[in-house]
Amino acid sequence: MKEIRNCFNQDLKEYKSLAISLIAIRSLAKNKISDMKILAGATNFSILSSLPDSNDFDADCRKFLENTINLQEVLVNYDNHQGVFEELVHAKIIQRWYEFLSQLFKYILNSHFSNQKNYTTSKSFKFDTYLDLSVDTGDNIIQNIQERALEKFDFLKADDKLKQIEKILNKNVNNEVKKKIKKHIIVRNTWQHNNGIVRKYDLGQLGDSKIILMNDQAQELQVKENEKLIITYYELLEVNRDFRDVSNILIPND
Structure with missing residues (x-):
């Protein structure tokens, strides 16, 4: 991993x-x-x-x-259209985060069924999938179960994906860091679905009355409902650091 x-x-x-x-x-x-x-x-x-x-x-x-x-x-x-390049890179980072979590989950499944686990997992973890007697046989059932589990995982909400990985690996990402990760994803979704204009829904998802971004002077900027998000290079540094920190919590060196 x-x-x-x-x-x-x-x-x-x-x-x-x-x-x-x-x-x-x-x-x-x-x-x-x-x-x-x-x-x-x-x-x-x-x-x-x-x-x-x-x-x-x-x-x-x-x-x-x-x-x-x-x-x-x-x-x-x-x-x-200032910030359009930063928006592009921001979206790529979020997409890469989703890919990272899926890669971890796939690795966990493969190593579990091949009895090649080299890491400690939570014994209480369960992940529901289904058995299809019309196609599942003794020759393909393990592969089919893994594929269905991975497909189900990919359709989970971003928060739930991280929770699942945390639980499997018996790791704990503190709530403050989780909120930062959630904010980054909400920012991406706001740009994708509402051209960067903050909605009441977005703030509700974050559980706050504002979204804090770094402006082009490397200072915190509060963006509220009906205001537009502007992604700067300094905000990208924050995004980059937060995702790197979480990856190192999930998979530490020691």
Whole structure:
């Protein structure tokens, strides 16, 4: 299981590097556009200098790529969507967390049925699945049970997934850390389902009247109902650290 944890933590490092790279590219591009406007007096530029003679581009796509783009519109569009790169990386981290928990659960099932457990588990843990006499035989029943259990696990709520892993491994993630993990997932869901605007439902899920994020000055910012969440690089550092800490609690080195 340490290998699963190490791969997860390595991916977290790569996502942090990705965020830095995207932010740097964004900053360089913005400065370059400003330089073009000031030094060359340019107001437009083309996305591509030429297009291949291919049917892969439909008429609308070809027209878009052949047209020039107004530099001022580019800057305005950017200013209206600040944080979009950070949102992308944030969503990737949350998805990787789900994958990490599923990988752990799959490993636990495989090691249990193969009698190759090299870790201590809770003796009281139970996970319900079902027997299908129309397809289950002595040759495939173990594999079928594992597949059904994993499928059921993947459909659990995020909180319940973590609780299941905690219980199986006989570990305890304190409530303060759990609330942080829950907040990160709620932030992702709010962006996915409501364009980042905080709803009463989101606050109810968190059990609070506000969602606290790190702003672009590395200071805490309280976001309340009907206000918009802005994900910054400093918030990504918090997300990265919290998930890494939980992975190390579930699977410690000693």
